[in-house]
Amino acid sequence: MKDLLQDLDKAFENRLRLGIMSALMVNDFLDFNSLKDLLGATDGNLATHLKMLEKEGYVRFQKEFVDRKPNTKYAATDAGKTAFVKHLNAIEKLLR
């Protein structure tokens, strides 16, 4: 049982972070506003959790300008994807 718990990733314990990763798993990239709409999060909340995932090295971002407005695109890193799959497998085993 202990081994199983070890595989669960603390980074994905939070619902919003789990949501961010789920969305980034199936999309090459998403911008801040799309994520916000999708997850129904507030600006501050979403920014905080994105930053936490960034710090873990699970999410990377890229700033660009669309019609002179700054637009930040977020994507999952390879490490993030691997970690997420590992987390899902751990949940699956746990529920068995």
Added chain:
Amino acid sequence: MNKEKYLDDLKEIREIMDKSSRFISLSGMSGIVAGIIALVGAYIAYEYIYIDHAFYGYRMVVLTPQTISQLLILATVILVLALGAGVFFTKRKAEKTKQKLWDLQTKRLISNLMIPLAAGGILCLIFLLRGYVGIVAPLTLVFYGLALVNASKYTLSEVRALGLMQVALGLLAAYFVGYGLLFWALGFGVLHIIYGVRMHLKYGS
């Protein structure tokens, strides 16, 4: 150990993955209405081009430049009506499920739908101008089917099945060239209605 939390987590993950990668506001009603419009259109077209020939005892297809331009106008009207119905019912469903209608998923769906559709449409126009009228009905079915298959990656999986059936029907129509209108009514009319009813029952409208 609370399994409940993880079950909820999994549900949430699936929901977000679906919502963020697929356009799921497709309404069954739009399929049904588009199908009915197509059937009515096919009937009108039938009246245009099949002239009673009492002497021979069968109906004959008469295609003059005038009937062709009439058919083109009819086709355009049907297309606009069917698209309008599609947008209307889809918008209504998106409002009900609180989804945005014009978002990344919609754009992705439409651009992938339009690539085969536009290519097919232009090809059909070229054939029509060159006088190869018989091949146009099968080609519209084939290209429409291919467009659906191409776009199905970004929406509900039933669209793929609908697309494959349209392609098969189009190929059959190409073999039986004289029955173009019949196959056309089957594909755009009957198949749309069946698909619409199925979607309506499965996902609501």
